Amino acid sequence: xxxxxxxxxxxxxxxxxxxxxxxxxxxxxxxxxxxxxxxxxxxxxxxxxxxxxxxxxxxxxxxxxxxxxxxxxxxxxxxxxxxxxxxxxxxxxxxxxxxxxxxxxxxxxx
Numbered sequence: 001x002x003x004x005x006x007x008x009x010x011x012x013x014x015x016x017x018x019x020x021x022x023x024x025x026x027x028x029x030x031x032x033x034x035x036x037x038x039x040x041x042x043x044x045x046x047x048x049x050x051x052x053x054x055x056x057x058x059x060x061x062x063x064x065x066x067x068x069x070x071x072x073x074x075x076x077x078x079x080x081x082x083x084x085x086x087x088x089x090x091x092x093x094x095x096x097x098x099x100x101x102x103x104x105x106x107x108x109x110x
Contacts, residue, residue: 003083010076011051016067025049028066035062 025045032039037059060071
């Protein structure tokens with residue numbers, strides 16, 4: 001089975017926080033506030049635990065300042081191998097060897 005290479009962004013915020021002795025997402029609330037970035041605890045939790053699809057430049061700069069890092073440390077680009085989908089499968093979508101079956105519509109009393 002062949003595949004493709006895909007450029008994937010890895011969000012390293014949690015690891016960088018741990019290197020600075022910050023183990024709770026709430027540890028970022030005050031340092032960010034001191035740098036003019038006001039985020040709720042819930043939003044900070046989301047930013048720490050899940051890679052954001054887009055990031056505010058002020059937040060990025062503040063995170064880099066707090067964690068003594070660069071944007072490249074926070075967002076690490078890696079090339080990963082992605083398996084190509086099977087070719088020549090005319091049976092349509094399914095799970096493994098399972099395939100959908102056409103439903104039969106029946107009227108009551110048939």
